[in-house]
Amino acid sequence: MFQRIMLAMLLILAGIVAVWGATISLTNELPADREEVVFWHFWSGPDGEIVDEVVTRFNQSQDMYYVRAVSMPGNNFDMKLFLSITGGAPPDLINQDDPIVADWAFRGAIYSMEEIAPPGEVEQMKSWLLPSALSLGEYNDRLFAVCNGLDIRALYFNRELVEQALAEVAPVELESVEQLDRIAELCTKYTEGELSQIGYLPDPRRLWAWGPVFGGDFYDEQTGQVTANDESIVKALDWMTGYRKRLGANAVATYRQNDQSLPNKMFPLLAQRYAVILDGQWRVRDIEAAQQASRAEDQPVTPYGVWPLPSKSRRGKAGWVNGNVFLVPRHAKNPKGAWEFIKFWTGMEGHEKDAAKLCAAGGWIPVSKQVAESEEFQTYLNAHPLFARFVEFAATDQVPTPLVPGANRYYREVNNLVQRVLYDDKVVDLTAELSALDQMMQEHIDRIHQRPSFAEDHADE
Amino acid sequence: MSARSKRMHRWSGWLFVSPWLLGLALLFVYPFVASLIWSFTEYDLLTSPRFVGIDHYERIVREIIQGKGFGKALWNTFYYAAVSIPLSIMLAIGLAVMLNWKVRGQAFFRTLFYLPSMVPMVASSILWLWLLDPRDGMVNGLLGFVYETPPLWFQGIQEGMSFSSPLQFGSKDGLTLMSLWGVGNFMLIYLAALGDVDASLYQAAELDGAGWLRKFRYITLPMLSPIIFFNLILGIIQSVQAFTQVYIVSEGTGQPAEASLLISLQLFLTAFRDLEMGYASAIAWVLFVVLALATWGLFRSSRNWVHYRGVRM
Numbered sequence: 001m002f003q004r005i006m007l008a009m010l011l012i013l014a015g016i017v018a019v020w021g022a023t024i025s026l027t028n029e030l031p032a033d034r035e036e037v038v039f040w041h042f043w044s045g046p047d048g049e050i051v052d053e054v055v056t057r058f059n060q061s062q063d064m065y066y067v068r069a070v071s072m073p074g075n076n077f078d079m080k081l082f083l084s085i086t087g088g089a090p091p092d093l094i095n096q097d098d099p100i101v102a103d104w105a106f107r108g109a110i111y112s113m114e115e116i117a118p119p120g121e122v123e124q125m126k127s128w129l130l131p132s133a134l135s136l137g138e139y140n141d142r143l144f145a146v147c148n149g150l151d152i153r154a155l156y157f158n159r160e161l162v163e164q165a166l167a168e169v170a171p172v173e174l175e176s177v178e179q180l181d182r183i184a185e186l187c188t189k190y191t192e193g194e195l196s197q198i199g200y201l202p203d204p205r206r207l208w209a210w211g212p213v214f215g216g217d218f219y220d221e222q223t224g225q226v227t228a229n230d231e232s233i234v235k236a237l238d239w240m241t242g243y244r245k246r247l248g249a250n251a252v253a254t255y256r257q258n259d260q261s262l263p264n265k266m267f268p269l270l271a272q273r274y275a276v277i278l279d280g281q282w283r284v285r286d287i288e289a290a291q292q293a294s295r296a297e298d299q300p301v302t303p304y305g306v307w308p309l310p311s312k313s314r315r316g317k318a319g320w321v322n323g324n325v326f327l328v329p330r331h332a333k334n335p336k337g338a339w340e341f342i343k344f345w346t347g348m349e350g351h352e353k354d355a356a357k358l359c360a361a362g363g364w365i366p367v368s369k370q371v372a373e374s375e376e377f378q379t380y381l382n383a384h385p386l387f388a389r390f391v392e393f394a395a396t397d398q399v400p401t402p403l404v405p406g407a408n409r410y411y412r413e414v415n416n417l418v419q420r421v422l423y424d425d426k427v428v429d430l431t432a433e434l435s436a437l438d439q440m441m442q443e444h445i446d447r448i449h450q451r452p453s454f455a456e457d458h459a460d461e
Numbered sequence: 462m463s464a465r466s467k468r469m470h471r472w473s474g475w476l477f478v479s480p481w482l483l484g485l486a487l488l489f490v491y492p493f494v495a496s497l498i499w500s501f502t503e504y505d506l507l508t509s510p511r512f513v514g515i516d517h518y519e520r521i522v523r524e525i526i527q528g529k530g531f532g533k534a535l536w537n538t539f540y541y542a543a544v545s546i547p548l549s550i551m552l553a554i555g556l557a558v559m560l561n562w563k564v565r566g567q568a569f570f571r572t573l574f575y576l577p578s579m580v581p582m583v584a585s586s587i588l589w590l591w592l593l594d595p596r597d598g599m600v601n602g603l604l605g606f607v608y609e610t611p612p613l614w615f616q617g618i619q620e621g622m623s624f625s626s627p628l629q630f631g632s633k634d635g636l637t638l639m640s641l642w643g644v645g646n647f648m649l650i651y652l653a654a655l656g657d658v659d660a661s662l663y664q665a666a667e668l669d670g671a672g673w674l675r676k677f678r679y680i681t682l683p684m685l686s687p688i689i690f691f692n693l694i695l696g697i698i699q700s701v702q703a704f705t706q707v708y709i710v711s712e713g714t715g716q717p718a719e720a721s722l723l724i725s726l727q728l729f730l731t732a733f734r735d736l737e738m739g740y741a742s743a744i745a746w747v748l749f750v751v752l753a754l755a756t757w758g759l760f761r762s763s764r765n766w767v768h769y770r771g772v773r774m
Contacts, residue, residue, distance in 0.1 A: 075708075075713065076733070078733055078734065079733040082506045082507060082733070082736075083506075085507060086506055086507065103736070107505050107507050107508065107736065108507060108508065109507050204717075250595075250610045250613065253595065253613045253616040253617060253717070254595040254596045254613065254616065255596070256616055406735070408734055408735065409734070409735050412714060412730075412734075415714070415716070416714075416715075416716070416718050416719050417718070419618070419716060419717040419718040420618065420717075420718035423613070423616065423617065423618050423717050423718060424618055424619075424718075440529070444735075451503060451505070451508075451511065
């Protein structure tokens with residue numbers, strides 16, 4: 001009896017496995033006469049659905065390539081990619097958002113677009129991209145990454161709180177960081193002796209934005225020197241430290257921007273913890289959702305505005321840009337198919353409408369002026385005025401994390417240093433700290449440069 | 462048995478152990494030897510390793526002296542281990558002793574105190590992020606009555622057990638608290654060991670007029686010493702291997718300001734973010750030597766304080 005039951009269970013199990021296997025083979029079936037392009041990305045949820053949609057549209061538009069999008073967790077994305085490259089089975093296209101382009105290019109982990117696409121098309125792509133988008137992918141005069149969505153930071157503000165504090169209409173733009181300081185001071189509130197609302201608080205991760213705004217550069221491409229102790233960067237850090245001096249390290253750490261305690265990681269501006277906050281364009285969705293919820297409940301709708309970083313008074317750059325980029329791993333089986341998909345996504349060669357539709361669906365900033373100016377996208381911008389401001393800022397001189405091998409660690413170490421300075425009341429010599437970091441990163445970058453680059457290593461191939 | 466069947470017998474033996482042997486060779490011996498070789502090379506996973514001699518080991522010594530990079534991670538791990546291991550041993554023994562009392566609901570309490578160690582690490586890490594939030598966390602809600610400025614926990618770079626910022630708890634202290642939450646496993650082992658202590662020892666002590674403190678000091682603790690020794694070694698290994706919880710609470714960076722950068726995370730970042738597999742291998746080997754030395758030291762010292770069935774080994 002027992003044996004019969006076991007046998008029946010085994011048969012049922014085998015049946016389930018067979019049905020499951022058949023389903024998998026059906027979903028992975030490649031249409032006849034089409035070449036597969038495997039695309040790894042880390043989008044999931046609503047963003048993942050948008051990616052699936054654009055992949056479907058691309059596949060429908062094609063009779064040669066077929067993109068198979070694979071969504072995977074972003075945490076160990078790099079590790080999986082390197083193992084796949086080392087194992088000789090990388091995907092054909094990946095999406096990344098860390099400052100790794102120069103590093104991976106130097107080590108030969110990725111193809112330059114010049115290696116996989118006709119020269120004319122690469123040149124066309126370079127002129128198609130906004131300067132800020134292009135800056136995220138160019139290394140050693142070659143295009144190693146194509147930006148597919150820009151991330152721009154600007155100062156969101158609660159109009160009600162700011163206007164109450166100023167007792168006048170909020171300015172359209174801030175004239176200087178000093179004006180931001182004044183507003184921050186006026187909007188900072190204490191209840192029963194305890195801090196209850198922050199006017200503005202610099203995020204430790206954003207020395208990368210404030211440094212250039214103060215006129216500084218983190219790296220001198222001409223000399224190959226790390227310039228973390230650039231006078232203007234020291235000034236920017238000193239300015240950020242001013243907030244710690246006024247509020248205390250404890251308050252700075254407690255009111256940190258990436259506040260985990262808020263339900264669903266709620267945007268602190270909506271929780272009225274901040275009056276002004278530096279964040280990216282993706283927060284527009286949160287603000288609009290909150291405003292819509294207020295309307296639905298017949299509650300007063302809180303108005304919000306956006307300021308660009310006040311760079312003019314310091315003659316600095318407009319801010320810091322990063323974003324998602326497409327990369328084609330070396331030894332990819334179908335780099336040409338990947339290039340076709342890149343062109344489709346970015347809207348090149350008559351795909352502006354598709355690209356506009358994609359950006360509007362995801363609330364993503366187009367990487368090309370033509371897409372941003374297309375009728376479809378303008379309709380979207382008219383309905384989303386806050387977002388329109390970010391699209392406007394994307395066309396200004398935003399600078400990325402330096403494109404240099406080792407930039408990923410450089411990014412991390414700068415953030416560590418700023419945290420150390422902001423989260424501790426101990427007085428430190430900022431110039432000395434930045435100089436020590438400068439030296440450490442120079443050693444790190446020099447160590448990488450001592451290796452033969454991929455191009456040198458394979459010169460005889 | 463004929464010679465032929467003996468041979469067959471031997472071969473079938475090898476055949477049966479071959480999956481294990483294959484696993485050992487591929488997943489243990491090969492990485493073990495490869496990492497030793499890589500520790501003397503510059504290797505980025507993508508191109509062939511390049512011999513650099515003892516450069517990485519020199520860098521490790523330099524970083525230890527400067528207290529940066531590996532030096533910082535080593536200190537963080539040492540602090541974490543030095544605080545969390547004794548506390549977890551004390552807590553586990555204390556709980557085990559209490560749960561050994563014959564009271565009503567003993568099984569319920571045993572289950573209750575063991576339950577937290579069954580919660581998956583990711584879930585408990587997220588839970589602790591909320592509990593230890595400096596502003597809205599429940600822990601600071603309670604500590605608010607004692608502290609003027611409550612601890613920053615995972616947002617703080619302070620070290621609550623150091624002389625520079627006594628009782629100002631930071632991220633490593635938060636991790637320590639998390640490790641105590643999972644003390645149920647250790648507690649269970651102590652509980653089993655307590656059941657094994659001969660009741661006649663306590664009876665003899667009582668006849669000699671010993672109180673509960675003396676009985677605990679001179680009977681319970683010595684009889685538990687092999688388990689304490691075992692948990693001590695296990696605790697050291699777990700401290701060095703702590704990764705998931707550190708990765709989650711520090712968003713994979715060791716933040717704030719590398720205060721929660723334990724060695725396992727530093728090794729991961731070095732190997733897979735900075736692509737310095739050679740240097741990461743050297744770190745792993747230094748760690749192996751440090752662990753081996755610590756274990757050897759503990760074994761040596763165990764002669765003085767570990768008692769097996771009342772006999773000091």
